Amino acid sequence: MTESYDAIVVGVGGVGSAATYHLADRGLDVLGLERFDVPHARGSSHGSTRIVRRVQHEGADYVPLVDRAYDLWRDLERETGRDLLHVTGSVHAGAPESGLVADAREACDAHEVPYETLDAAELGERFPAYDIPDDFEAVYQSEGGFLACEQCTVAHVEAAHAAGATIRARERVLEWSETSEGVRVQTDKGRYEADELVLTAGPWTRELFPDLAAETVPVRAVMAWFQPDRPELFTPETFPVFVLRDGSADGESALADGGYGFPQYDVPGFKVGLGDPQPVADPEATDREPTQVEEELHRRFVERYFPDGAGPTMGLTTCMWTMSGDDHFLLGRPAAHDAVTVGAGFSGHGYKFASVIGEVLADYAETGETDHDVSIFDVNRV
Structure with missing residues (x-):
């Protein structure tokens, strides 16, 4: 049988767990699919700590985004009772x-x-x-410091569960396709349909979205x-x-x-x-x-x-x-895809933004646009 959802998130790491939470928190029926454990050590969301900092030497365009990320990390702490953001300077x-x-x-x-x-x-x-x-x-x-990265992923998953999301670990996506009504996803354990697909698969993005292989x-x-x-x-x-x-x-x-x-x-x-x-x-x-x-x-x-x-x-x-080719993130709806949102190419400095990127990706999946100024990160630039 085919199970149906409002949205499916593929990859429940740092960013994918945040996207799953934000979608579920808005009342959508969400499925998160993770090929490994939740959390796991196969991508870039492990190692106990990740830097968070307001100083963005990568470019001034990142500063408003990280300011919002700080607010959302603190909100997540209050919601889950976990200590996530530690200020050291x-x-x-x-x-x-x-x-x-x-x-x-x-x-x-x-x-x-x-x-x-x-x-x-x-x-x-x-x-x-x-x-x-x-x-x-x-x-x-x-105001700089570090995030307890595995705990952040766990917190987003806990909050997503509390909001009604379904998350399945140890389930690998084999293929997906767009349909007249949304998307269809085939895994090694089942088949699912949804109105929207969010791809946050880290280094496996090129496998799931070959058009971005050169940029991921x-x-x-x-x-x-x-x-x-x-x-x-x-x-x-x-x-x-x-x-x-x-x-x-x-x-x-x-x-x-x-x-x-x-x-x-x-x-x-x-x-x-x-x-x-x-x-x-x-x-x-x-x-x-x-x-x-x-x-x-x-x-x-x-x-x-x-x-x-x-x-x-x-x-x-x-x-x-x-x-990514220019070390900037790849966010948004790829051209010619009506029901697909991508978050990829975080280039070694993306984890601190996971909370707000989850919000951005949820915006795209829900309405096709976002109020955040993420034009520099538009996936269609490549």
């Missing part, structure tokens, strides 16, 4: 030639986001775990946790989240591209990642086990900029980002 630091700090300032100035500019000595005095070169400069913003490239990134020699310097109270970029040409691309990191939280160790993910041909078949070389690159980064954090390795894991 955020640091953007880099060599002048990297352009990171200039871009951060420009985005803040465009939307009157308050911040401080610190030199290397001032940053190290305020937050002693930081040991950046003398010629680096930094932007500090007090899966990449493999590594996250590492090291036990600090001075753990008191790496607590959420003493250590802001950071984005760091070294513009120098030293022949070590993984280090020159910089990295990002978090205080200790949830699991042992100070967490860091490097900004040099590697493209993969198939997210299903790629080797997900981090290598010793990757461990050593992360250790060298920590030794260079956070020497008190470079103790024994506590953990390593991989995640899959999905990169």
Whole structure:
């Protein structure tokens, strides 16, 4: 038998769980389909923490979107009783030639986001775990922090269930098609129909929507946790989240591209990642086990900029980002598709926006448009 719904969401990770919740909260009969567990560690919605920050060096167009995301994360906390958004402050630091700090300032100035500019000595005095070169400069913003990412996904799923949504894990979508009345979805366990389809499948977007294959490239990134020699310097109270970029040409691309990191939280160790993910041909078949070389690159980064954090390795894991051609998100209704909405191409910096992107995708699925200014992210630009 074919079950019928108002909307079907394919992929119930960080963004898909939010879209499922927002659709259900509006009174729609919603089905969420997830090929793995809820939550799972196969995409990019795991690893205990994800940065949230009002400083958007990626561009000023992101600032209003992240402001709304903050409001929605707090709403979700109140609705579910879970602690999701933890404020530590955020640091953007880099060599002048990297352009990171200039871009951060420009985005803040465009939307009157308050911040401080610190030199290397001032940053190290305020937050002693930081040991950046003398010629680096930094932007500090007090409202940055991190999201407990698995808990955020769980919270959206709990809220979606409370609003009446049905979510099925361990069910793989095999194919979908548009019909005269909406969409039909075939999985390995059943067949479903709906008025609307929302695709939030991360690195599997290219499999489900081949027209976007060239613009949704899966990449493999590594996250590492090291036990600090001075753990008191790496607590959420003493250590802001950071984005760091070294513009120098030293022949070590993984280090020159910089990295990002978090205080200790949830699991042992100070967490860091490097900004040099590697493209993969198939997210299903790629080797997900981090290598010793990757461990050593992360250790060298920590030794260079956070020497008190470079103790024994506590953990390593991989995640899959999905990169768009211009690193901006892909949102909206693709041309020639009357009943399909896509959320993809989050390019390693999308999780903080999951709450509001869920709202945006629900807008498109419900009415075909949104009041949010997401023109820069229009899927039809590609």
